[in-house]
Every structure is written in structure tokens, then in C-alpha cells.
Amino acid sequence: MSKIVKYILIGVVVLGALWAATFFIKTNSKSAVTYETKKPFIATIEKKSVATGKVIPEEEVEIKPQISGIIEKIYLEEGVEVKSGDLIAVIKVVPNEQSLNQASGRVKTAQLALNNAKLEFDRNKSLFEKDVISSQDFDNLKLKYNQAKLDLSNAQADYQIIRKGSAGGSSSANTNIRATVSGTILEIPVEEGDQVIESNNFNEGTTIASIADLKRMIFEGKVDESEVGKLKVGMPLKVSLGAIDDKEFDAKLRFIAPKGVEETGAVQFKIEGEVSIDDNYMIRAGYSANASFVLEKKKDIMVLPEALLQFDKITNKPYVQVATGDQRFERKNIEIGISDGVNVEILSGITEKDDVKIWNKTEPIKKGDDDEKTTEE
Numbered sequence: 001m002s003k004i005v006k007y008i009l010i011g012v013v014v015l016g017a018l019w020a021a022t023f024f025i026k027t028n029s030k031s032a033v034t035y036e037t038k039k040p041f042i043a044t045i046e047k048k049s050v051a052t053g054k055v056i057p058e059e060e061v062e063i064k065p066q067i068s069g070i071i072e073k074i075y076l077e078e079g080v081e082v083k084s085g086d087l088i089a090v091i092k093v094v095p096n097e098q099s100l101n102q103a104s105g106r107v108k109t110a111q112l113a114l115n116n117a118k119l120e121f122d123r124n125k126s127l128f129e130k131d132v133i134s135s136q137d138f139d140n141l142k143l144k145y146n147q148a149k150l151d152l153s154n155a156q157a158d159y160q161i162i163r164k165g166s167a168g169g170s171s172s173a174n175t176n177i178r179a180t181v182s183g184t185i186l187e188i189p190v191e192e193g194d195q196v197i198e199s200n201n202f203n204e205g206t207t208i209a210s211i212a213d214l215k216r217m218i219f220e221g222k223v224d225e226s227e228v229g230k231l232k233v234g235m236p237l238k239v240s241l242g243a244i245d246d247k248e249f250d251a252k253l254r255f256i257a258p259k260g261v262e263e264t265g266a267v268q269f270k271i272e273g274e275v276s277i278d279d280n281y282m283i284r285a286g287y288s289a290n291a292s293f294v295l296e297k298k299k300d301i302m303v304l305p306e307a308l309l310q311f312d313k314i315t316n317k318p319y320v321q322v323a324t325g326d327q328r329f330e331r332k333n334i335e336i337g338i339s340d341g342v343n344v345e346i347l348s349g350i351t352e353k354d355d356v357k358i359w360n361k362t363e364p365i366k367k368g369d370d371d372e373k374t375t376e377e
Contacts, residue, residue: 037323037355040346043303047296047338053221055241055275055287057212061181064205068198069093069175071190076209078188082179088188088209089177091196103159110152117141117148183213186285217275217283219251219291222261222268230295231256237273242288244281251275251291296338303343308356309336321357322350329357 072092076082121141128138187210190196199205219239223231237251255272262268273291277283309318318336321329334349350356 036358040302040304040352044299045340046294049227051221051223051291055217055289058216058218060212062207063209064199071192071194080185083182086179091175106155110155114148114152117145121145177208183211186210219273225267228269237291237293239291302346306344323355
């Protein structure tokens with residue numbers, strides 16, 4: 001019986017030794033976390049902001065008719081470059097029946113008045129030649145006859161304008177829609193057969209075509225009220241277009257709106273910038289664009305990667321861990337300045353000779369590590 005107990009005790013001791021050896025090996029096989037360090041360095045920081053918007057022509061002219069009617073023929077297409085005076089379309093006049101009848105009646109009335117004035121003039125002409133009537137009476141009759149001819153001519157011209165849109169079919173007839181400026185046709189919003197309305201004091205009229213010079217473009221966007229106070233007219237911009245990759249166009253800020261507009265709870269201010277167009281690129285009106293501009297710039301300052309900063313949970317003030325020995329670190333509070341999102345300005349707290357701890361964010365954090373980290377700090 002004593003031998004059995006002895007063997008049991010020996011077995012327990014052996015198993016305990018094996019367990020202890022396994023635990024020791026597993027515990028010591030855990031890799032130690034080694035932190036690298038980085039020194040502050042001298043660099044230049046630019047604090048930038050971006051305004052979203054689009055590029056549009058500096059001037060866009062809408063061509064409108066001077067007479068109402070129906071589009072009879074369109075001679076040009078969108079995207080075509082035109083010069084001032086080029087024919088774009090022709091309008092067929094559809095006269096108002098009442099106005100046409102009234103004009104026709106005025107022509108007949110003027111014709112009757114002319115016939116009567118001519119008879120009276122011819123009858124008194126022979127009497128004047130025989131010295132029966134005075135020169136003054138004959139001159140009055142002649143004047144009346146000439147006025148009657150002029151009234152008939154005016155009535156006929158009015159009739160032709162109402163019926164055909166022009167008097168005498170001149171080349172500058174109102175039915176011919178021509179370009180008033182040189183540029184590119186951006187849009188022709190009408191089609192042949194569409195009815196159009198003339199431009200007058202009470203109606204802006206139907207747009208036949210819109211023309212703009214695509215070599216003179218501007219950026220139009222909006223900035224937040226927190227940034228508009230840092231902008232100045234004449235400051236440089238960098239404009240990037242969504243339709244053109246890996247290309248930035250130089251621009252110059254030329255306008256800042258004096259009044260903001262509230263959008264989704266924030267006040268936005270409109271800005272405009274003159275864009276320098278590169279002839280190697282085709283810039284179309286309405287391209288979406290972003291304009292970046294420098295709000296603040298500091299040269300030759302001490303900076304540190306922003307990822308190395310930690311913030312106190314209570315005061316929310318920044319601090320870093322500075323090496324004091326081999327894998328030994330101590331906390332140092334710092335003051336920071338401007339940041340570009342990558343590097344941040346260090347105003348005080350550390351020097352260029354300090355080695356700042358780089359946090360190993362990829363290292364898995366396990367329960368119990370927080371206590372070790374606290375002890376280390």
C-alpha cells in the first residue's frame with residue numbers, strides 16, 4: 001500500500017513539474033514590446049483650406065429674338081465656335097390676324113388719301129401755271145400730296161413688318177438670329193418648329209442660344225464664415241477639376257461676397273477667382289472644381305508628426321512620451337501651434353534633441369497591459 005502512495009506522489013510531482021515548465025516557457029516566450037523614437041525636426045507648415053464649386057465662363061451671353069414667331073431653321077450646333085454676326089437661326093413670323101387686318105386697313109386708307117391728294121394737286125397745277133392761284137396755295141397742295149405719299153409708304157412698311165417681320169427684306173431683318181459676340185455656343189435650348197417670344201420691356205424673351213468665351217473662365221465657390229476673414233482679394237488659388245486628373249490650374253481670388261447665405265446651419269460666402277487656362281486642356285463650362293488656398297504659413301519651425309501626440313483625458317492638453325533611458329519614457333506636456341494634418345508646430349515642452357516615443361498602434365492591447373503602461377509612464 002505504501003508503494004502505491006509513493007508512486008502516486010511521484011506522479012503528482014512529475015506532473016506539477018511539467019506544468020510549471022510549460023507555464024515558464026509560455027510566459028517567457030511572449031515577445032517584449034519595443035518602442036521606436038523620433039526627434040522633432042525643422043520644416044515649413046502651410047495651413048490650407050479647400051472651397052468647392054465649379055468653373056464657369058466669365059461672361060455668358062443669351063441670344064434672344066426681337067420678334068415672335070416659329071423657329072424655321074437652325075444652322076449651327078452646340079459646341080461650334082462663332083464670330084459676331086454669324087447666322088444661328090431664322091424665325092418664321094406668324095402674324096396676329098387682328099394686327100394684320102388693321103395694318104392692311106391703314107394701307108388702303110393711305111392709298112385713298114394719296115389718290116385724292118394727287119387729283120387735287122394735278123387739277124391745281126394747271127391753274128397755277130395759268131396764274132389763277134397763288135404760289136402759296138399751290139405749295140400747300142404740293143406739301144399735302146407729298147405727305148400722303150409718305151403716309152402710304154409708312155403704312156406699307158408697317159404691314160410688311162407685321163406680315164414678314166421686316167420691311168423690304170433687308171439682310172438685317174429681325175427674323176435672322178445672329179451671334180452678338182464671338183465665342184463657343186454652349187447651348188441651343190430650342191428646336192425647329194418651336195414657338196419663341198420676342199424680348200421686350202415686359203418679357204425677357206425666349207433664349208435661342210447661349211454663347212461664351214471658354215478661354216476666359218472663373219472659379220465660383222463658397223467658403224465657411226470661419227475662414228472668409230482670412231481671405232484677401234488677389235491671393236493665389238490652386239484649382240483642380242474633377243474631370244481632369246493630376247492637373248492644377250493657377251487662379252487669383254478676385255471677389256469675396258460681402259453677404260453670406262445660410263446653408264444647412266452654416267453661413268457660406270461666395271468667392272470668385274480668375275483661372276489661368278492651359279491651351280493643352282479643353283475646359284467645359286460647369287466642371288466641378290476645388291480651389292485650395294493657404295490660410296496660414298510658417299517657415300523653419302520645429303514640428304513633430306501629429307500621430308505622436310497624446311491628449312489628457314481631463315484637461316485635453318497635449319503631451320508626448322520622451323525617452324529617458326533604454327525603453328524608459330516620461331511624460332512631458334507641450335504647447336502646439338498650427339497643423340497641416342500631418343505635422344504640428346511645437347511651441348514649447350521639448351527640444352530637437354529629445355527622442356519622442358512612437359506609439360505602436362498595430363500592437364494588440366490585452367487586458368493587464370494598461371497597468372504595465374501606467375507603471376511605465
